[in-house]
Amino acid sequence: MKDELAEHLAGILSACEERGMQLPFIFCAASRNGSVVCIRMAADEDTVLAQHFEPEGLIAPISCMVLDQTGEEVRLTIAGRDEIARRRLDR
DSSP: OHHHHHHHHHHHHHHHHHTTOOSSEEEEEEETTSOEEEEEEOSSOEEEEEEEOOTTOSOSSEEEEEEOTTSOEEEEEEEETTEEEEEOOOO
């Protein structure tokens, strides 16, 4: 599932930029088995801030959040290989 997350990540971040969200982004993903990753994503460099992977890695569903520098956030769930459900929290 880690590879599937990487496949989804480019599309997720492109959609955030198209929405006008501002870099750098903080991207966090967690699955029900306790696997988690948190990455700071800037235009020129990505930095892993925290990570822990159980032996089976990230398993679906994977809950994700992207936070930009203005505080805007997008939450989504990767339910499987081709299924992403986006949830935007209104303030």
